[in-house]
Amino acid sequence: MSALIEFDDVTYAYPLPGGGRIAALREISLRIEEGEYVAIVGANGSGKSTLARHLNALLVPDEGRVTVAGLDTRDQAQHAAIYRTVGMVFQRPEDQIVASLVEEDVAFGAENMGLPPAEIRARVDEALEMVGLSEMRMRPPHQLSAGQQQRVALAGVLAMRPRCIVFDEATAMLDPAGRRAVREMMAELHRAGLTIIAITHFMEEALDAQRVVVLERGRVALDGPPGTVFADADTLRNLGLDLPPAARLARTLRQHFPALPAGMLTVPALVEALDALSHHDVKLPTAPTEPSPVASAPLIEVRDLGHTYMLGTPLAQRALEGVTLDVREGAAHSLLGATGSGKSTLMQHLNGLLRPQEGTVRVGEYALHDPQTDVRAVRRMVGLVFQLPETQIFEQYVGDEIAYGPRLQGLLGDSLRQRVRWAMELVGMGFNAFKDRFTFALSGGEKRKVALASILALRPSVLLLDEPTAGLDPASHRELLTHLQKLKETGMTLVLSSHQMEDVAALTGHVTVLDSGRSVLDGRVTDVFAQGEPLRALGLSTPVVTQVVEGLRARGWTLPPGLISSVALVEALSRCLNS
Amino acid sequence: MNDFEFLRFVTIGQYLPTGSIIHRLDPRARLLAGFLLLAAVTAAPRWTGLVIALVVVLVALVIARIPVGYALKGLLPPLPFIVFLAALQILFGPRDAAGTSLWTWGPVFVSAVGLLNGALLVLRFAALILALSWLSFCISTTEIVRALDALLAPLTKIGLPTHAFVLMVQVTLRFLPLLALEAERIAKSQASRGAEWGTGRGGLLRRARQALPLLVPLFLTGLQRAENLALAMQARGYQGGKGRTTTVELRFQWADVAALGLSVALATLIVLV
Numbered sequence: 001m002s003a004l005i006e007f008d009d010v011t012y013a014y015p016l017p018g019g020g021r022i023a024a025l026r027e028i029s030l031r032i033e034e035g036e037y038v039a040i041v042g043a044n045g046s047g048k049s050t051l052a053r054h055l056n057a058l059l060v061p062d063e064g065r066v067t068v069a070g071l072d073t074r075d076q077a078q079h080a081a082i083y084r085t086v087g088m089v090f091q092r093p094e095d096q097i098v099a100s101l102v103e104e105d106v107a108f109g110a111e112n113m114g115l116p117p118a119e120i121r122a123r124v125d126e127a128l129e130m131v132g133l134s135e136m137r138m139r140p141p142h143q144l145s146a147g148q149q150q151r152v153a154l155a156g157v158l159a160m161r162p163r164c165i166v167f168d169e170a171t172a173m174l175d176p177a178g179r180r181a182v183r184e185m186m187a188e189l190h191r192a193g194l195t196i197i198a199i200t201h202f203m204e205e206a207l208d209a210q211r212v213v214v215l216e217r218g219r220v221a222l223d224g225p226p227g228t229v230f231a232d233a234d235t236l237r238n239l240g241l242d243l244p245p246a247a248r249l250a251r252t253l254r255q256h257f258p259a260l261p262a263g264m265l266t267v268p269a270l271v272e273a274l275d276a277l278s279h280h281d282v283k284l285p286t287a288p289t290e291p292s293p294v295a296s297a298p299l300i301e302v303r304d305l306g307h308t309y310m311l312g313t314p315l316a317q318r319a320l321e322g323v324t325l326d327v328r329e330g331a332a333h334s335l336l337g338a339t340g341s342g343k344s345t346l347m348q349h350l351n352g353l354l355r356p357q358e359g360t361v362r363v364g365e366y367a368l369h370d371p372q373t374d375v376r377a378v379r380r381m382v383g384l385v386f387q388l389p390e391t392q393i394f395e396q397y398v399g400d401e402i403a404y405g406p407r408l409q410g411l412l413g414d415s416l417r418q419r420v421r422w423a424m425e426l427v428g429m430g431f432n433a434f435k436d437r438f439t440f441a442l443s444g445g446e447k448r449k450v451a452l453a454s455i456l457a458l459r460p461s462v463l464l465l466d467e468p469t470a471g472l473d474p475a476s477h478r479e480l481l482t483h484l485q486k487l488k489e490t491g492m493t494l495v496l497s498s499h500q501m502e503d504v505a506a507l508t509g510h511v512t513v514l515d516s517g518r519s520v521l522d523g524r525v526t527d528v529f530a531q532g533e534p535l536r537a538l539g540l541s542t543p544v545v546t547q548v549v550e551g552l553r554a555r556g557w558t559l560p561p562g563l564i565s566s567v568a569l570v571e572a573l574s575r576c577l578n579s
Numbered sequence: 580m581n582d583f584e585f586l587r588f589v590t591i592g593q594y595l596p597t598g599s600i601i602h603r604l605d606p607r608a609r610l611l612a613g614f615l616l617l618a619a620v621t622a623a624p625r626w627t628g629l630v631i632a633l634v635v636v637l638v639a640l641v642i643a644r645i646p647v648g649y650a651l652k653g654l655l656p657p658l659p660f661i662v663f664l665a666a667l668q669i670l671f672g673p674r675d676a677a678g679t680s681l682w683t684w685g686p687v688f689v690s691a692v693g694l695l696n697g698a699l700l701v702l703r704f705a706a707l708i709l710a711l712s713w714l715s716f717c718i719s720t721t722e723i724v725r726a727l728d729a730l731l732a733p734l735t736k737i738g739l740p741t742h743a744f745v746l747m748v749q750v751t752l753r754f755l756p757l758l759a760l761e762a763e764r765i766a767k768s769q770a771s772r773g774a775e776w777g778t779g780r781g782g783l784l785r786r787a788r789q790a791l792p793l794l795v796p797l798f799l800t801g802l803q804r805a806e807n808l809a810l811a812m813q814a815r816g817y818q819g820g821k822g823r824t825t826t827v828e829l830r831f832q833w834a835d836v837a838a839l840g841l842s843v844a845l846a847t848l849i850v851l852v
Binding site (some may be wrong): 053056058080083084087088090092094095096097098099100101104107108109111112113114115116117120121124140142153156157160312313314315348351353376379380383384386389391392393394404405408409454455458 | 593595645646649652719720721724749750752753756757764765767768769770771772773774791792795796799800803804807808810811812813814815816817818822823824825826827828
């Protein structure tokens with residue numbers, strides 16, 4: 001019996017513009033059986049996406065052989081059958097939708113198969129039912145959230161009734177609720193007998209699979225069940241990866257409490273193991289209260305802010321309603337909320353890209369609700385790093401890109417060089433090593449750092465970051481967090497929005513939660529994350545430390561609810577556990 | 580107030596599903612009626628026809644339950660352009676045979692004919708923009724694609740690749756709003772880096788140079804999106820129109836025939852009076 005997908009000594013190289021080729025896959029041999037659930041992980045440049053594209057003949061090998069259900073992908077005549085066997089959901093939801101109506105988009109693949117109309121309609125109904133979007137069938141896809149769009153794309157694949165579905169970083173751009181929904185769909189389809197292949201940067205998603213394949217520079221470095229692959233943290237780190245957050249916490253806890261068993265990868269496993277240890281109830285003070293800040297006026301003060309897009313047209317859309325926000329100088333403040341909750345709109349008010357329609361916004365000495373205020377001065381003081389900022393790079397050389405802003409400010413010659421050098425060093429890029437590099441040839445993480453440096457070069461005293469770590473691989477993610485931490489230590493005020501609760505817990509002191517354009521929760525990060533249930537209802541989640549505390553409290557432990565760092569958890573546990 | 584909402588008062592290309600009688604017509608009837616009206620406005624030789632056309636469009640807007648004020652705002656963005664053209668027409672347009680002038684100053688010469696031509700031009704553009712807005716308020720991009728597909732289907736018999744053409748239209752229509760949003764995002768982002776959008780300063784040449792940081796990323800992301808879409812379509816087995824089926828069947832009703840008949844009559848009237 002042959003496997004559903006079989007790679008036999010596959011080598012593939014991308015042709016370079018100036019001639020020559022760059023190797024992406026090297027002598028890969030891999031068998032994926034019918035009904036398996038496989039996660040494929042690896043750092044940027046490890047060949048994950050190239051491998052994914054070989055799974056359904058979007059790319060064909062230079063050397064070696066790929067067979068899908070026994071069909072050789074190099075045989076053009078078999079491609080239609082291969083596309084029907086292996087479906088694919090891509091990373092960017094809005095890029096893979098063809099039609100301007102949900103149900104027509106779902107029908108697209110089935111129409112390409114040349115099925116009779118009645119059959120297509122039946123399949124479209126069934127597929128929409130499966131992804132839970134039957135009510136949305138007559139809506140234009142751009143009115144749906146990113147998570148829903150991703151489910152539309154999945155429905156389009158399901159309508160072709162494939163035996164295998166590949167998810168190529170399909171959750172990378174989604175908020176926690178959207179990600180949860182897609183992960184649940186993957187598990188459900190697997191139970192229904194489909195083969196699922198998930199390519200991901202999120203190690204906790206790899207845990208859902210039965211088998212994890214780790215790639216490194218075009219080769220298979222590790223291949224086995226999650227328990228085996230995630231057993232060795234140091235090897236993973238060398239491969240540019242990381243443990244899943246819960247496993248990382250388990251490792252830290254085991255260093256302090258050796259009685260804990262090895263190989264715990266999930267929050268429930270960790271809670272179970274801790275609860276099994278002998279412990280006693282102690283009265284612990286609720287989370288240590290920080291010294292309350294001196295009664296100075298906040299640096300950023302937003303009061304009753306309201307905003308409507310397309311105001312005065314029938315397409316008007318309410319984006320913000322009565323929003324209140326205080327950010328103190330030198331603080332790190334997070335904005336949380338599902339996609340479309342108004343985080344980006346609020347941020348754009350803080351540097352004058354949008355002016356208040358209702359309410360007031362004051363940043364330092366500038367009152368943005370006053371039409372006389374010089375917005376350029378505000379923009380110099382408040383730097384905004386947009387989501388996926390690397391897509392806005394336009395210069396050929398790294399140095400020129402970073403110099404763009406300061407040059408517009410009138411800096412020249414040596415002072416300009418100094419400024420660019422300073423900004424590059426803040427993000428850990430050597431001036432001499434990088435200034436003359438081509439921007440297009442950088443890796444994803446490097447491009448992100450160039451984009452960040454190009455804002456820092458303006459010497460803002462406040463930095464706004466919209467989803468700063470989205471789409472980065474674990475190593476670049478870790479590195480960027482370190483740089484942001486350092487910026488915070490220089491006294492820069494940070495305001496960031498993120499779907500990564502671990503980042504929020506690690507970086508910020510205060511949190512404001514937005515829901516449908518209103519600020520619904522606000523406070524210290526410890527207090528906000530203590531409210532797990534309301535947060536989940538808003539489509540958000542909490543960091544793993546908080547989840548563990550919540551699990552233990554549910555089992556009667558008297559831990560204070562607002563713990564977010566592993567250090568605080570270790571300290572609290574050492575008081576409860578009988579050694 | 581908000582300098583970045585590029586699309587705020589661009590009414591062409593906005594679909595408003597009001598569910599009116601017009602919206603319930605067969606998309607082919609709506610598309611053909613719209614084209615007839617546009618052709619008639621373009622061809623109308625006299626101002627009487629244009630005034631009738633303007634009235635017809637306004638009535639059609641009311642029947643389609645579109646707020647007329649909103650539709651009229653769509654005239655604002657192209658207004659400077661139209662006024663400029665009209666001024667050219669008045670100042671440098673053809674003179675009448677008698678050469679009577681109302682006002683002269685050096686080479687500048689304003690005649691009654693020139694004024695009339697200028698007024699006609701303004702009227703024609705206003706009617707054209709309103710008619711085009713009306714059409715896009717009343718027909719969604721999906722319906723345009725369906726209607727085109729059905730109307731062009733006979734041409735496949737003589738070997739024309741109509742399906743590829745229709746798909747091209749469809750993808751363009753779907754990606755235009757995305758590109759507009761992308762442009763807005765990039766403009767905002769470069770403005771945060773000190774570029775001067777939304778501050779109302781800078782001369783023509785400066786503005787042209789400012790466009791570079793906008794155009795390069797827009798072009799690159801556009802290409803990237805196109806590549807992603809091509810891959811996604813290939814993965815869903817798209818191999819051209821060959822062997823494709825479709826789920827949609829359109830049927831002409833009496834109301835559609837009546838609407839078409841009415842548009843033919845009105846278009847004839849606009850051109851002939």
